[in-house]
Amino acid sequence: MLYAELAETYERLEATTKRLEMISILAELFKDAKPEELEKVIYLTQGKIHPDWMGEPEIGIAEKMALEAIARATGLERSDVDAMMAEEGDIGRVAERALSEKKIRSLFYKPLTVEEVYETLDAIAKESGKGSAGRKIERFIGLLANATPREARYLARTVVGTLRLGVGDMTILDALALAYTGSTESRPKLERAYNLTSDLGYIARILAEKGLEAVSQVKVVVGKPIRMMLAQRLSTPEEIVDKLEGRCAAEYKLDGERFQIHKKGDWIQIFSRRLENITHMYPDAVEMTKRHVKAEEAIIEGEAVAIDPETGELQPFQVLMHRRRKYGIEEMMEKYPIAVYLFDCLYVDGEDLTLKPYLERRRRLEEIVEETDRFKLVKALRTSDPREMERFFEEAIAEGCEGLVVKSTSDESIYRAGARSWLWVKLKRSYQSKMVEPVDLVIVGAFYGRGKRAGTYGALLAAAYDHEADMFRTVCKVGSGFTDKDLAELPEKLKEYQIEHKHPRVDALLEADVWFEPAVVIEVIGDEITLSPTHTCAFNVIREGSGLAIRFPRFTGRWRTDKGPEDATRVKEIIDMYRAQLKAITK
Numbered sequence: 001m002l003y004a005e006l007a008e009t010y011e012r013l014e015a016t017t018k019r020l021e022m023i024s025i026l027a028e029l030f031k032d033a034k035p036e037e038l039e040k041v042i043y044l045t046q047g048k049i050h051p052d053w054m055g056e057p058e059i060g061i062a063e064k065m066a067l068e069a070i071a072r073a074t075g076l077e078r079s080d081v082d083a084m085m086a087e088e089g090d091i092g093r094v095a096e097r098a099l100s101e102k103k104i105r106s107l108f109y110k111p112l113t114v115e116e117v118y119e120t121l122d123a124i125a126k127e128s129g130k131g132s133a134g135r136k137i138e139r140f141i142g143l144l145a146n147a148t149p150r151e152a153r154y155l156a157r158t159v160v161g162t163l164r165l166g167v168g169d170m171t172i173l174d175a176l177a178l179a180y181t182g183s184t185e186s187r188p189k190l191e192r193a194y195n196l197t198s199d200l201g202y203i204a205r206i207l208a209e210k211g212l213e214a215v216s217q218v219k220v221v222v223g224k225p226i227r228m229m230l231a232q233r234l235s236t237p238e239e240i241v242d243k244l245e246g247r248c249a250a251e252y253k254l255d256g257e258r259f260q261i262h263k264k265g266d267w268i269q270i271f272s273r274r275l276e277n278i279t280h281m282y283p284d285a286v287e288m289t290k291r292h293v294k295a296e297e298a299i300i301e302g303e304a305v306a307i308d309p310e311t312g313e314l315q316p317f318q319v320l321m322h323r324r325r326k327y328g329i330e331e332m333m334e335k336y337p338i339a340v341y342l343f344d345c346l347y348v349d350g351e352d353l354t355l356k357p358y359l360e361r362r363r364r365l366e367e368i369v370e371e372t373d374r375f376k377l378v379k380a381l382r383t384s385d386p387r388e389m390e391r392f393f394e395e396a397i398a399e400g401c402e403g404l405v406v407k408s409t410s411d412e413s414i415y416r417a418g419a420r421s422w423l424w425v426k427l428k429r430s431y432q433s434k435m436v437e438p439v440d441l442v443i444v445g446a447f448y449g450r451g452k453r454a455g456t457y458g459a460l461l462a463a464a465y466d467h468e469a470d471m472f473r474t475v476c477k478v479g480s481g482f483t484d485k486d487l488a489e490l491p492e493k494l495k496e497y498q499i500e501h502k503h504p505r506v507d508a509l510l511e512a513d514v515w516f517e518p519a520v521v522i523e524v525i526g527d528e529i530t531l532s533p534t535h536t537c538a539f540n541v542i543r544e545g546s547g548l549a550i551r552f553p554r555f556t557g558r559w560r561t562d563k564g565p566e567d568a569t570r571v572k573e574i575i576d577m578y579r580a581q582l583k584a585i586t587k
Contacts, residue, residue, distance in 0.1 A: 003112035006044065010165055017502060027176075030175055031179045033114075039205045041114060047165070067081050192216075193206075195418030196221075198224055227418035232424065234427065241385075247408060249409050257273075258302075260346075268286045270282055274563060280329060289375075294370060297349050299345075300346065300369075301346065306319040344365065435526045435550065437577070439550070440521050440563055442465065444506045461474055462522065463508075466570070467566070473507045474509070478555055497516040498515070498516055499517055519565055523556040529551070530548070530551045534547075538575050
């Protein structure tokens with residue numbers, strides 16, 4: 001496939017604000033791609049070379065390096081290219097414009113192919129050591145020498161990490177289903193396989209080469225993270241016991257970083273909730289796994305929690321975040337030690353346990369883990385008595401936990417990868433009739449500030465995630481809770497996500513002054529959830545012509561860098577919280 005076809009598709013995607021049209025455009029692209037090149041087409045469309053969890057180096061060309069390459073590839077003065085950048089504010093438009101005006105014409109021009117672009121970008125990413133910056137630039141110049149102006153636009157955006165076409169994972173799955181089965185109705189089968197492997201390119205290639213039935217047979221693979229199962233929420237033990245029909249086990253809900261550990265002999269990989277490879281951040285967890293997991297191959301889930309090095313007491317999440325860094329890991333490991341609490345077992349020595357019920361998975365976890373003070377199973381209690389659950393809840397709070405996760409023990413209590421299921425239900429101390437439990441929302445827009453906030457944003461437009469439609473639906477304008485420092489930094493912090501129009505995956509009735517790609521997640525608290533004619537979260541679900549909104553929303557100060565936009569609070573959760581709130585008020 002010629003790269004020109006990819007660039008043309010990207011231009012069409014940029015021009016639309018309709019998700020269904022995006023699906024149709026992508027489906028055309030996928031049908032035109034050969035099965036052996038489909039993986040690369042998908043990764044490039046995501047703006048990457050490999051799935052994030054592989055931990056492969058990023059392309060690593062900074063904006064200044066890209067501008068240097070553009071100047072050298074076109075024969076323009078660097079000062080002229082810099083002036084273009086000041087005018088355009090978009091490296092892609094600069095590359096396109098520069099190539100339209102270029103003074104150097106290649107005598108050996110040949111059209112770029114997807115294969116060539118992919119392999120060159122991969123080589124750029126892998127350049128390291130002395131002189132690597134120069135070699136990266138030279139390779140990029142080689143691509144630009146054979147690029148058309150339109151191709152240069154997307155090549156430049158790709159190498160600096162700003163391609164951002166607004167294409168979400170679910171949109172790609174819908175497009176694959178449409179391209180290869182003729183309908184988006186087969187998406188659930190593709191989604192199940194994706195949830196087990198977290199690799200869209202891999203799933204696409206199997207679909208293209210072997211068909212839908214082969215996708216249905218995809219198995220868990222050690223080294224490919226499984227998308228994590230999520231919990232719903234309810235307000236009281238009584239509601240939870242009723243919902244789970246009395247067949248349940250309560251586990252401590254810890255205030256740490258959830259992760260998934262993959263073991264194959266002494267080879268250990270750790271993945272975050274966002275499926276990032278964070279192995280290097282937790283060398284202590286790696287060592288504990290080697291010593292205390294008695295299986296040759298295993299995939300287990302747990303939570304890393306910071307502990308007081310003197311008392312062993314649990315520390316809050318903010319303390320653990322000191323460990324999220326590239327350098328100085330050994331020092332931080334000593335300063336902020338962790339304990340690992342395990343709660344699920346998804347695979348052991350060739351056996352996929354994701355379709356086994358909870359009690360079976362817990363039993364297997366107990367069998368393979370040799371417990372120590374700092375590497376052990378999460379405390380659990382099997383009970384159908386709300387009063388006993390309440391006492392266990394209070395015990396969890398006293399020990400520094402957030403509350404409980406109560407899990408179904410029925411025969412149907414499988415591990416639903418990537419799903420937010422009623423098989424797991426959160427019970428946290430702040431669930432009351434008023435909304436005092438924070439939610440995680442995605443920033444999709446902003447409004448300019450006035451008075452003291454002139455020159456920055458006065459409020460942010462925040463949205464919940466609608467998984468079924470792969471859309472972000474607005475739920476509030478957040479203007480409170482920001483420090484002066486937060487406010488001053490907002491425009492710069494959000495600059496790289498700014499776009500010219502409302503994103504195709506954003507559903508909003510309000511007209512923001514500035515729109516953003518859905519990327520940044522923040523924690524928000526409010527007084528209560530109310531009906532609203534101006535917000536689109538759950539629009540027409542509770543009442544015709546109204547959605548749900550958070551009243552008096554406030555930023556808690558917590559930037560949820562551990563969560564991607566699709567990990568944000570879902571629309572269904574907001575609906576459940578609203579209904580629970582009504583129930584509590586009417587009791």
